[in-house]
Amino acid sequence: MKKVAFPIVALVLTFAFFACKNETKSETEALPEDLAVAEASEETSPEYLYVTASSGLTLRQHNNLNSEKLAVMPYGTKVKIISEEKETTMTVGGIKGGMHEVEYNQHSGYAFNGYLSRFFPPDEDMKPKAYAEALKEQFPKVSFSETTGGTASNPSNTASLLLPTTQWHEAFYIAKQLFEIPTEFAFPEPKGSNEEVVKETKPKSGVWTSQLLVNRENDQLEKIIYSYRTEGFRYTVTISQEGDAMKLERTDVAD
Template identity: 65%
Template sequence: MKKVAYSLLVFTVIISVLSCKNETKSNESSEISEETNELALAEKETETTPDFLYVTASSGLTLREHNNLNSEKLGVMPYGTKIKVIAPEDEETMTIGGIRGAMHQIEYNQKTGYAFNGYLSRFFPPEEDIKAKIYADDLKGQFPGVSFTETSGGTASKPTNTETLVLPTDKWHEVFYIAAELFDIPKSFAYPNPKGSNEETVKEKDPKSGTWTSQLTVNRKNNNLEKINYDYRTEGYGYSVDILQEGNKMKLERTEMAD
C-alpha cells in the first residue's frame, strides 16, 4: 500500500514538472511571437517613412523655420542633397507648381526646419552623365522593384535603341525630375501642371544651335496626367522620352533614333 501511495506521489510530481515546463515554453513562444510582430511592424514603418530623402528641385529647395511658405528662410538645399526626416507630414496641405504636398520637418547642415516634400524623393537622383542601366543597378540595392531593359529595333538604315526604366512609385513629379536628369530633358521645362487641357505642347524657348525640334507634349484626362513626352530632333539624329503610369509603378522610356 505504501508502494502504491509513493508511486502516485512520484507520478503527480512528474506531471506537475512537465506542466510547468510546457507553460514556460508557451510563454516564451508567445513572447518571441510578440517580439517578431513588433519587429515586422517596425520594418514596415521604416519602409513607408524613410529616414532620409533627396532634394529633386534643380534650383535647390528652401529650408524654412516653420511649416508655412511665409516663414523665415534658413537656407537653400542644393539639388541632390540628402536630408534627414525628423517628422513627416502625410496629409497634403498645399500645392506648389502643380505638385500636391506638405511641409516635412527635416534636419540639414545641423539646422532643423521645414521643407516642401513635393521636391523630396526617396530615390537618390542620377549623377551627371550616368548611364541609365548603371543608375538602375544602383537603385536595385535599395529598391528591388526597380527594373531596366534595353532593346534595339528599327531598320539597318534607321536603327533605334530603347531604354526602359520602371520605378516603384506612382508620383509623376518624382519621376519627371529623374527623367529630366537621366534622359536629357532640358531643365527649362517645368513639371507640367496636372490641371489643364487634354493635350498641350510646349516648345523650348531657347534651344541650342542646330536644334530642329525640342518640345514637351502633355496628355491629360479629367485634370490628371496620362502621358508626358519630350521630343528632340536635329539633322540625322533624334530621341524621345515617354513617362507613363502603369498600375502603382511609373515607366520612363527613352528611344534614340537615326533620321
C-alpha cells in the same frame, strides 16, 4: 494509504511538467512569427532625403511658405530629416505635400517635401545603367533593361528604368536629369485637359521638335512624353505608372 498517494502525486507532477514544457515550446515557436509580423508592418522613415528641384529648395524658419527664408539648398543636396509631415497640408506646382523639418549645414528648418526624394538625383552625364546599379544597392526592386530594334537604316535603342515609387513628380525629376528633358519644362499639374502639348519656348539652334505631351484622365496623370528631334536623330522619353512602380523609358532613333 501512503503507498496509493505517492503514485497519484507523481502522476500529477509529471503531467504538470509536460504541460509547462509544451506551453513554453508553443510560446517560443510563436515568437519569431510575431516578430516577423511586427517588422513587416512597421514603416520606417528615411533618415536622409535628396533635393530634386533643379533651381534648389528653400529652407524656411517655420513650416509654411510665407516663413522667413534661411537658405537655398542646391539640387542634389542630401539633407537629414528631423521630423516628417505625413499629412498633405499644401500643393506647390501641382505636387501635394507638406513641410518636413530638416537639417542643412548644421541649421534646422522646414522644406517642402514634394521636392525631396529617397532616390539620389543622377549626376550630370550619368548613364542610366550606372544610375540603376547605384540605386539598386539601396533599393533592390530597381530594375534596368536595354533593347535594340528598328531597321538597318533606322536603328533604335530603348533604355527602361523601373523605380519603386508611385510618385509622378519623383519620377519626372529623375527622368528630367537622366534622360535630358530641358530644364524649362516644369512638372505638369495633374489637373487639366486630357491631352496637353507644351513646346519649348527657346530651343537650341537646329532643334526641330522639343515638346512635352501630357495625358490625363479625371485630373490624374496617365502618361508624360517628351519628344526631341533634329536632323538625323530623334528620341522620346516616356513616364508612366506600372502597378506600384514608375517606368522611365528613353528611345533613341537614328533617322
